[in-house]
Amino acid sequence: CMELGCRLGLVPILRAGLGMSGAIQDLIPQAEVWHLGFYRDESTLQPVEYYQKFSNSPPEIAFIVDPMLATGGSACEGIDRVKNWGVENVFLLCIIAAPEGIKKVSDIHPDVDIFTCAIDNCLNEKAYILPGLGDAGDRIFNTLK
Template sequence: MNNDSLRVIDHPLVQHKLTLMRMRETTTENFRRLLREISQVLAYEVTRDLPTTKVQISTPLTQMSSPLISGKKLCVASILRAGNGMLDGVLDFMPAARVGHIGLYRDPDTLEAVEYYFKMPSDIAERLIVVVDPMLATGHSAIAAISRLKAAGATSIRFVCLLAAPEGVEALQKAHPDVEITTAALDEYLNDHGYIVPGLGDAGDRMFGTR
């Protein structure tokens, strides 16, 4: 595992909220709210090093030179369906970002990702793409999504998740070593069914109440 491209956000408030999400008795409503709140912090962290340029502005009192974001514009790419649970929180933090969707489902036998939908802004080659999906388990979905984005012209991509398994991190780093991974926790391992342990169960089922 390459720790240079992996960032684990250990902020006490993030870890507190994540503990609440892990609890079996947490309701669907609270699970969604907590995911949105953590996603805001993850969005803050993944954009921490965006380039800026100084511009001249007038405040009510005087003129000054002040920074504005420069360089590539932003696009958030949600891996359906669970990625949409993070989307609102990320957009709360960067509301001007464009949004794309990548529809993938995991084959229950092979655990491989199967694509059924892809819709992105036409200018993704000119944007920083922030891919969101709560769980980085086997890594198959993330790898497939990022490969699809690169095939469509994307050149600057970052991946953000709530939880990651070591197996998923290693697989994603091997397939796409240029993609930085930001997560709230690196858990212990994957079980025989491809679930992260200790994890929090199926994030999509828990946020949409379909478990």
């Protein structure tokens, strides 16, 4: 096991980001875990923050974790919060991304690398990724309606 020489932070965006955190902690066990909570206002499609838990001193590198990158709103807000915390090296980890979200994050935060497993086609009129997989948080936590 290689030991990394700097402080690393995982910042899952609640709640769906928690579903990825365990696997990342298995790969990087020394990473600290901090949290950001956002929900999307369905009428405006804008992120609304409801929770933030950071330490007094930021890590050198932070990985923001959210399985779905749709509009890029929550990702950009999360990146803003992490940069304002004092983190200089920020990465975004997701599973599925839409071109619209990639463009927004890249335009607003060109210094942030995005790592995704798949890029889907587009967003629908409700700003859900198509074909997508539905609500990642509901799937992860078995709360599908």
